[in-house]
Amino acid sequence: MSLATAAVENLGLRQFSSKTTNESVEAHCFLINFHRLLKSSKEFAVDLQIKNKEILHAVVALYNSCLPNIEPDVLYSTVCGKNSWTLVVLLSPETALEKLCTDKKCEPDLDILEPSYGVLRNVTAQNYVTDNALHNTDDGIGINEDIPLHGFLKVVQKTYTELEEEKAQEICPNCRPSKFAGVYSDEEDGAESSSEDESSDEEEDFSEGADEFIAEVARRRHVRNIYAEKTKRIKFSSVHVENRLIASLTYERSFAIPNEKVFHITVLSVRMKFRKLGLGQFLVDEVKSKKDKFDTLAVLADTDAVQFFKKQNFTQDYLICSRYEDLIDTWTDCVIMIYIPPVLDPEKIELEKDLEFVDRQTKFLQDGSLKLYHQQFGLVTQLKNEAVATRKIIDMQKKIIHSLIKEIMSNEENQQTTTSSKN
Structure with missing residues (x-):
């Protein structure tokens, strides 16, 4: 060829x-x-x-x-x-x-x-x-x-x-x-x-x-x-x-x-x-049909094209689009819009009328979400423990500082008493 x-x-x-x-x-x-x-x-x-x-x-x-x-x-x-x-x-x-x-x-x-x-x-x-x-x-x-x-x-x-x-x-x-x-x-x-x-x-x-x-x-x-x-x-x-x-x-x-x-x-x-x-x-x-080759489809749409891409299921969601701000380097008056391919294939859903495919895919997503939740929960717990430990350290430091201040004040009083006795 x-x-x-x-x-x-x-x-x-x-x-x-x-x-x-x-x-x-x-x-x-x-x-x-x-x-x-x-x-x-x-x-x-x-x-x-x-x-x-x-x-x-x-x-x-x-x-x-x-x-x-x-x-x-x-x-x-x-x-x-x-x-x-x-x-x-x-x-x-x-x-x-x-x-x-x-x-x-x-x-x-x-x-x-x-x-x-x-x-x-x-x-x-x-x-x-x-x-x-x-x-x-x-x-x-x-x-x-x-x-x-x-x-x-x-x-x-x-x-x-x-x-x-x-x-x-x-x-x-x-x-x-x-x-x-x-x-x-x-x-x-x-x-x-x-x-x-x-x-x-x-x-x-x-x-x-x-x-x-x-x-x-x-x-x-x-x-x-x-x-x-x-x-x-x-x-x-x-x-x-x-x-x-x-x-x-x-x-x-x-x-x-x-x-x-x-x-x-x-x-x-x-x-x-x-x-x-x-x-x-x-x-x-035609580009969207190549969904097995990409995770995300991005476009920088000018003002006149925004509605067109919305009809093609592109989103302007701030949290999603903020990850792709680097694409806008050399273009002005454009809006970042993102298309994320659907997880469920409509053709398979239509063919398998008992929806077993949907159940399998849903179970897969649930397991993935649960695993992710476990990780997030573990992270939050770790942050909580670190916050508690930090507070204990701060309390201990406060006590030390308070003790030092008392000691300094006591020393100053003793010094003043000694000076008065001499006079």
């Missing part, structure tokens, strides 16, 4: 639907360890059919588009940590094309995917539409994919003067532009998210190629839009990762608490167009 394959687990095709509307979507789900994936000699993982770097940049772009106050470098180090795993939900290319056509009010143009992705689709002659006649538009702007990238890259890498940044702050004091903002801008304005951090592997630059990716996304959008305007069609080969990625969650194994296996959900984002379909709950449930 190759390193790239080992770094990607295919979780299968899932159906997501709204409880209040008839809206639904079918998407593929994957679990990715980017630290392993990027060390692969292969350019893309077979299961994903997306270049390794492109799926990484797309995930960070999704996170950064809704968390612009967090530096991209922090997000890259979080996603690419050795002990970090990322759940991604991807539309199939066909579904993504259908969504694009609906948004743009166009028809699908089922051409062939680029060979660089290692996939060739079966396309009928009736569905294949050539665009040779549209190689160049009347205004001289090419609509094929031969448009030079440097023009788009120049825009991405543009730097601003202090005066320009001050004027931007005056217009929108709370806004902080993200260079990734344009990756999903043609389809929605934001995402729902929760976030934390893990800073490791600082010596590695996982963000390499980010500017080129952003420029390439802009170029692809430009080509797609011109082609759509000219033909009222959208090519199948114009569907890329930025059109397919709809939700993502990153979690890590945290070592902040000694002798306790803690999973820490660091970032969760769902694209605005695909909210209310259960994607966020699905991603959290």
